[in-house]
Amino acid sequence: MKQFLSNNRGIQTLKQKSCQYLGEDLQFSGQANGAVGGSVVFAPDNPPSTSFDTVQWHFGTTIILTAQSGSTVIASAYRDRVSFDRNTLALVLWNLRLDDSGIYRLTVVTSAGETLTGETSLQVFEKITNVRLIGPEDLLIEGESSANISSEGTGSITSVQWMKDNSPLSPSNSIIFSSDNRSVSISPVQRSDSGEYQCTYRNPISSETAKLSLIINYGPEDISIKGEDVVDLGVRVSLSCSANSEPAASRSYTVDPMHETASQKSSDTSSFFLFCTGPIKEDKTDSG
Numbered sequence: 001m002k003q004f005l006s007n008n009r010g011i012q013t014l015k016q017k018s019c020q021y022l023g024e025d026l027q028f029s030g031q032a033n034g035a036v037g038g039s040v041v042f043a044p045d046n047p048p049s050t051s052f053d054t055v056q057w058h059f060g061t062t063i064i065l066t067a068q069s070g071s072t073v074i075a076s077a078y079r080d081r082v083s084f085d086r087n088t089l090a091l092v093l094w095n096l097r098l099d100d101s102g103i104y105r106l107t108v109v110t111s112a113g114e115t116l117t118g119e120t121s122l123q124v125f126e127k128i129t130n131v132r133l134i135g136p137e138d139l140l141i142e143g144e145s146s147a148n149i150s151s152e153g154t155g156s157i158t159s160v161q162w163m164k165d166n167s168p169l170s171p172s173n174s175i176i177f178s179s180d181n182r183s184v185s186i187s188p189v190q191r192s193d194s195g196e197y198q199c200t201y202r203n204p205i206s207s208e209t210a211k212l213s214l215i216i217n218y219g220p221e222d223i224s225i226k227g228e229d230v231v232d233l234g235v236r237v238s239l240s241c242s243a244n245s246e247p248a249a250s251r252s253y254t255v256d257p258m259h260e261t262a263s264q265k266s267s268d269t270s271s272f273f274l275f276c277t278g279p280i281k282e283d284k285t286d287s288g
Contacts, residue, residue: 025046025116025117026046026047026106026108026116026117026118027044027045027046027118028042028043028044028045028120029045030120031120031121031122031123032120032121032122033122033123033124033125033204033205034096034100034124034205035096035124035125035127035205035206036096036097036098036125036127037095037096038094038096038205039092039093039095039096040092040093040094040096040122041090041091041092042057042090042091042092042093042104042106042122043085043088043089043090043091044088044089044106044118047087047088047089048108048110048116050110050111050112051069051110051111052069052108052109052110052111053068053069053110053111053113054066054067054068054109055067055068055084055086055089055107055108056106056107057091057104057105058104058105058106059100059104059105060102060103062075062077063075064078064082064091064104065078065082065084065091067084067086072084072086078093080095081093081094081095089106089108091104091106096124098124098126099124100122100124101123101124102121102122103119103120103121104119104120104121104122105117105118105119106118106120123204125155125156125158125203125204125205125206126154126155126156127155127205128153128155128156128201128202128203128206128207128208129153129154129208130153130154130208131151131199131200131201131208131209131210132152132153132210133149133150133151133197133199133211134149134150134151134152135147135148135149135197135212135214136148136149136214139217140189140214140215140216141216141217141218142189142190142191142216142217142218143188143190143218144188145188145189145216146185146186146187146188146189147185147186147187147189147193148183148184148186149183149184149185149186149197149199149212149214150182151182151183151201151210153201153208153210155203155206156203157202157203158202158203158204159201159202160180160181160200160201160202161200161202162181162197162199163197163198163199164195164196164197164198165195165196166198169197174186174188174189174190182199184197189216190216191246193214193216194214194215194216194246195213195214196211196212196213197211197213197214198210198211215246215247216246217246217247218244218245219243219244219246220243220244220245221243221244221245222243222244223241223243224241224242224243225239225240225241226239226240226241226242227239227240
């Protein structure tokens with residue numbers, strides 16, 4: 001009696017394994033992705049070569065349609081949203097909604113009485129739109145200011161990527177991302193933080209990028225005057241100046257007031273000062 005029960009269990013286990021094998025007979029390429037309002041096609045990669053008696057498509061436990069040799073009956077909830085190809089067994093579903101996401105199951109009973117099944121899945125996403133970046137409005141000064149850039153947009157957002165000047169933006173001691181990756185804080189800002197920032201919202205069916213430029217103000221610094229140290233009387237003198245600054249510094253020249261004596265004027269010997277003024281500070285240098 002114990003042996004008989006054991007054999008029954010073995011038969012039951014064999015049936016379970018057989019059903020699992022048959023469940024893999026109809027293969028699909030993988031999860032389908034669709035957009036709200038769009039359409040998607042579910043088609044087995046290996047439809048049976050023999051004719052069928054019955055075909056059913058299910059969404060979860062809900063029957064979408066039943067096809068037999070002479071008819072196709074579509075459930076009322078799907079009547080205006082699906083079509084069926086009897087040759088490929090493909091199901092086309094359109095006017096997609098978010099609640100269409102889930103498991104879709106195909107069951108085929110062949111004319112030989114064999115049952116074949118297969119599963120695939122669908123994930124429906126809202127298209128990403130209206131992505132924009134919101135940045136600081138105040139003047140950004142190197143070593144003193146902080147910059148906060150936040151992003152916003154609509155749709156089903158599965159990932160957010162930040163770039164600066166077309167290269168990935170990575171966290172550091174001064175660059176900190178929010179937990180949802182939708183904003184970034186830079187403190188304190190440095191001149192190397194100047195550039196174009198890009199934020200891309202993505203999902204499997206759409207993406208959109210917003211851009212924002214930051215200008216970090218600094219200087220003037222590293223001021224220099226270049227020109228001839230000694231020239232003949234009556235010869236025109238050319239002086240060139242340079243200064244490191246953002247934005248470009250305004251420049252003005254003045255003669256060293258210490259050389260404004262009569263004797264020095266008569267010898268036409270002077271020192272020149274270059275004054276550079278920027279939004280942050282004023283600096284000067286002399287021609288030596």
